[in-house]
Amino acid sequence: MRELINNAEYDVVVVGAGPGGSMASYYASKNGAKTLLIEKSQEIGEPVRCAEAVPKMEDFGITPDPQFVRSHIKGGYLVAPNGKIIEVSGGKTDGYVVERKIFDKYLAVRSARVGTKVAVKSRVVDLEHNGNGYDVIVSHLGEEYIIKAKIVIAADGVESSVAEMAGLKSKKIPTQVCSCAEYEMTNVKLLDNEMMEFYFGDISPKGYAWIFPKGDTANVGLGVIDKHKKAIDYLNEFIEHPILEGRLKDATPIEFKCGGAPVGGPIEKTVDDNIIVVGDAAGQISPLSGGGIYLSMSCGSMAGEVAAKCIKNNNCSVDALIEYENKWKEKYYDTLMTELRYKNILQKLTEKELNALADAMDDKLEEVDVKKIAFKAVKNAPSLLKYFKEII
Structure with missing residues (x-):
């Protein structure tokens, strides 16, 4: 391990071996960059902090494998406070529930097989710009080491200290972070073993509760934004x-998980000179679903490809790395900002207004037409009129 980090030099150092970091290191290595993937935990994939749903991994050339796929999901049920159930299928609801402990490790192994070196139980404690990149100061088993990197990719999650070390503002406002608590349970009576369940209302203030097969x-x-009570209390x-x-009457937990989802x-x-930010660290998460x-x-994937290209061109300046930001924003930015607007509205709605929205929906949907639903719902809840400008 020490030879990987003691006065070593790399083209690209990726911090954080979650899905974003492992994909970044995979594409950086695959495209010729000498790459190191650093993970602070002693085991990649631990601790698990999410509901483990992954839409269409086939989009990344990954074949769903029984070693990490636990369920194939074909859709979801949206459950209003009054108990009305709306079935949504297709699109982002089609995918898998995985065992993240295995899936994350699989992605890291996949990256290592194309040349990435991996350092676990290694925490980045500081970055120092050296004119040609960064000196990455890493703590490993009580000792500090310096690694030289031409490009650092910060994929270190919602807490992201690495981006802050590089001068980028990545700290999340507490009121824009959903506190999540989850049990993995056995003996659960599901509505359907191929459908996710989502529950809205005072059950989970400014968030929602879920049951995933x-x-x-x-x-x-569930995920909540609430100062008065802990997420675990709402979950219980x-x-x-x-x-x-009573569908959970005989259920019993076999694991507890908790974490935060930056939904702001x-x-x-x-990006900046010699630095790229990816995933939760960059706020690249659906404000509406928290996925x-x-x-x-x-x-x-985009970050790894652009980083490798910049290494080949011997130009790791912000002007070159901006290609990454342009790419991801072109593909996702408008959607994320629209979802943020809808999320901000949903967080203000009363249970009566949520019920009116649910009653305005068909029992089965393949596409959610927000404007059409809002026009229909306002008949039962005129108070929704005040949100029309933001919706339309």
């Missing part, structure tokens, strides 16, 4: 909520 188990969790109440009609939209700048694995993988 996961093979012989299910992920049961949700498990016994009447809307579930992307950060302002995701970020697909976005992280996609943006990580």
